[in-house]
Amino acid sequence: MTQKDVANQCFIDRSYYTQIETGNRNPSRYVAINIAKVLNFDPSVFFTEELSSPFQLxxxxxxxxxxxxxxxxxxxxxxxxxxxxxxxxxxxxxxxxxxxxxxxxxxxxxxxxxxxxxxxxxxxxxxxxxxxxxxxxxxxxxxxxxxxxxxxxxxxxxxxxxxxxxxxxxxxxx
CATH class of the missing domain: 3.30.450.20 (PAS domain)
Structure with missing residues (x-):
């Protein structure tokens, strides 16, 4: 699946998706859930850094x-x-x-x-x-x-x- 395919299925701009994929931007919760549905993974992956510090400690x-x-x-x-x-x-x-x-x-x-x-x-x-x-x-x-x-x-x-x-x-x- 190309970046364009994922972006189209998530109703977001391809350049925005590219920035998310490269780690330059964090998606909103709504966008993260849509990307996760399209790519079949758990959306929490996008937010593990925010959650992991106190969790890991x-x-x-x-x-x-x-x-x-x-x-x-x-x-x-x-x-x-x-x-x-x-x-x-x-x-x-x-x-x-x-x-x-x-x-x-x-x-x-x-x-x-x-x-x-x-x-x-x-x-x-x-x-x-x-x-x-x-x-x-x-x-x-x-x-x-x-x-x-x-x-x-x-x-x-x-x-x-x-x-x-x-x-x-x-x-x-x-």
């Missing part, structure tokens, strides 16, 4: 992986992947493209069930990784558009393997 030391997948279970966004996958370009790939094991099979089943039912789910999944077997508590929720149609699945996966109680008592303040 809050989660920088938390053993959690957050991801979005489309209806075909291809990754459209990933935050904080395990070190085994940092060098892989996960965007546009399915889990089976990245690894093939029992944990991947269970993750795929969970994601597909959430997409098919439109209902969130969770389970503990054990993955064989370079640092040994690792247990993740995986939460999966449907991604929906403004009309309520499921467009994909979001997952939050917490690495349970290295979690230890701190032994700190926290008292509520009245």
């Amino acid at each position: 809050a989660l920088q030391n938390v053993p959690i992986v957050i991801a979005h997948c489309d209806l075909e279970l291809k990754y459209t966004w990933v935050f904080n992947p395990h070190d085994d996958f940092i060098d892989n370009d996960t965007i546009g790939k399915k889990d089976k493209d990245l690894a093939n094991n029992e944990g991947i099979d269970k993750l795929t089943v969970l994601k597909q069930r959430v997409i098919n039912s439109g209902i969130s789910g969770q389970c503990i999944i054990r993955f064989p990784l370079s640092n040994g077997w690792t247990n993740y508590l995986v939460f999966a929720s449907p991604l929906v558009d403004s009309l309520g149609h499921v467009t994909g699945v979001a997952t939050s996966s917490i690495n349970l393997s290295n979690l230890e109680p701190l032994g700190v008592n926290v008292k509520e303040q009245a």
